[in-house]
Amino acid sequence: MEGVRELPPLLPFDVEETISSCLPGKELNLRFAGEGMDSVAWIAAEDWIFRFPKFGDVSENLDKEVELLPKISSMVDIALPHFEHVGKVKGRTFVGYRMLKGEPLLPRDFASFAPSQQNKLYDQLSSFLDQLHSIELAVAKEAKVSESSTRHECERELAAARKHVFPHLPKDETRQIERWCEEYLADEANFDYEPRLLHADLSSEHLIYCPRKEELVGIIDWGDLIITDPAYEFMFLYEEYGYQFVTNIVKRSKKEWGRGLRKKLEFWFRFNWVIDVLIHSKRNRFGEKEAALVYLKKMLAR
Numbered sequence: 001m002e003g004v005r006e007l008p009p010l011l012p013f014d015v016e017e018t019i020s021s022c023l024p025g026k027e028l029n030l031r032f033a034g035e036g037m038d039s040v041a042w043i044a045a046e047d048w049i050f051r052f053p054k055f056g057d058v059s060e061n062l063d064k065e066v067e068l069l070p071k072i073s074s075m076v077d078i079a080l081p082h083f084e085h086v087g088k089v090k091g092r093t094f095v096g097y098r099m100l101k102g103e104p105l106l107p108r109d110f111a112s113f114a115p116s117q118q119n120k121l122y123d124q125l126s127s128f129l130d131q132l133h134s135i136e137l138a139v140a141k142e143a144k145v146s147e148s149s150t151r152h153e154c155e156r157e158l159a160a161a162r163k164h165v166f167p168h169l170p171k172d173e174t175r176q177i178e179r180w181c182e183e184y185l186a187d188e189a190n191f192d193y194e195p196r197l198l199h200a201d202l203s204s205e206h207l208i209y210c211p212r213k214e215e216l217v218g219i220i221d222w223g224d225l226i227i228t229d230p231a232y233e234f235m236f237l238y239e240e241y242g243y244q245f246v247t248n249i250v251k252r253s254k255k256e257w258g259r260g261l262r263k264k265l266e267f268w269f270r271f272n273w274v275i276d277v278l279i280h281s282k283r284n285r286f287g288e289k290e291a292a293l294v295y296l297k298k299m300l301a302r
Contacts, residue, residue, distance in 0.1 A: 004282050005056030008090045010040070015052070019044045022085040022096050037279070038223060043099070049081075050096045052089070055283070059092040061223045066095065068143035069222060072197075076131045078124065079218045100218030102208040107241050109209075117214050118248075124216050125207075126252035133196040133230045133255060140197045140227055147227035151191050154181055157275055165277045168293055173300045177274060184267045189260050193229040200224040203236040231257060231264055235272065238265040273299045 019042065020028060026045045033041035033049060038058040042050045053059040066086050073080045085096030110118065137147075158181045166174040184190055199206075201224040208218035234246045243262055250257050273296040280289040 006283075007054060007056060007059065007092045010052055010090060014089060015042055015050075018087070018089045018094065019048075019050050019096070022050075022087070023048065037283070044096075047099045047101075048096055049099050050085070050094060052094045053092045056091075058223060061225070062093045062095060064143050064145055064225055065222045066093065068140060068145065068225065071139055071143070072132075072135055075135055076128055076219075078128050078216050080222070081218070081220055100208045100220065102210040102217045104205045105207040105209040105216065106204050110241065110245075120215060121209075122248045122252055126249045128216075128219070129230075129233060129249065130254050132199065133233075135197050137195070137197060137227055140225070143225075145197065145225045145227055147195055149191075150193075150229045150232065151185065153228075154185060154271070157271070157278065160278050161274050164281050165274055165293075165296075168277075169297075169300075173297070176300055177271075180267060180270055184264075184271075187260070187263075189258070190264055190267075191229075192258060193231065195227050196230040198226050198228060198230060198233050200226045200228070200232060201236065202233055204240050229264075230255070231261055232268060234261070235265055235268045239269050239272075270299055 016028065016030060019030065023045055028044045029046060031043040033043045035041070038054060039062075040052045040054060042052075044050055051062070053062055065081075066083055069080050069083065073082070079100055081095075081097040081100070083095040083097050085094075087094055105121070110121070113121075141147075158177075161177065162174075166177075169177075199219065199222055201221060202219070206219060206221045207216055208220060209215070210217040234249070237249075238246050243265070246261070246265065250261065273292070277289060277292040277296055280292045
């Protein structure tokens with residue numbers, strides 16, 4: 001398993017100089033917006049977001065966003081980030097865009113909504129996914145979005161896990177992971193799908209909700225763009241909101257989702273904890289691999 005190229009750290013001076021060159025004459029009032037696994041974000045001049053990747057592969061994925069999002073934004077009904085500033089700093093692409101006014105659609109907030117409000121959001125998400133998954137693959141491939149076979153991806157990640165994860169687990173737990181994969185790979189129905197373009201990281205923090213309008217006003221963070229099984233789009237929604245949430249989106253869809261959706265989602269949800277350990281191993285950040293192993297062990301104990 002190869003490591004990933006960690007980019008030179010950005011000092012506060014680098015950030016301020018870069019953003020001020022994009023917003024000349026504006027009072028920046030820089031505020032740290034947050035740091036994820038892959039990127040760091042800053043708020044500037046109250047309504048601008050600037051995103052800076054931490055790793056080389058993340059910067060390459062951002063290049064795909066920069067090329068693809070302007071092409072597909074008119075094809076979907078929910079707003080996407082509009083990158084008005086794109087540049088390079090210390091070997092990485094960075095972007096700046098006007099903040100989509102809203103807040104993350106947290107599961108606890110969604111659970112408190114009236115049924116009519118929930119149904120409106122189900123309708124929005126179902127329509128959005130139908131639109132996204134109807135986009136011609138040639139459009140995505142022109143932006144260098146890659147295609148991935150869920151079968152081959154499972155086989156590849158399992159082989160890597162045997163080398164880099166299994167040595168940290170007792171035999172009964174490694175056998176459990178092997179059984180998950182054997183059952184998934186043995187069922188041909190899991191691979192009876194038509195590949196489509198996916199956001200592939202639809203989670204609560206990426207669904208931007210406006211309480212005043214009572215609707216979704218944005219879908220952000222498209223760094224995991226991929227062409228694969230469209231059912232994978234529901235994996236993080238399943239993890240955060242539950243299967244009934246997914247069901248309420250699917251039954252509104254014009255698409256055929258095939259059989260065994262829940263079975264696939266449960267496998268991906270479990271195996272994703274193995275993949276997280278592999279990701280943190282490649283990132284080689286202190287303590288992150290160990291934390292991912294703790295979560296994996298909790299999953300194995302369920």
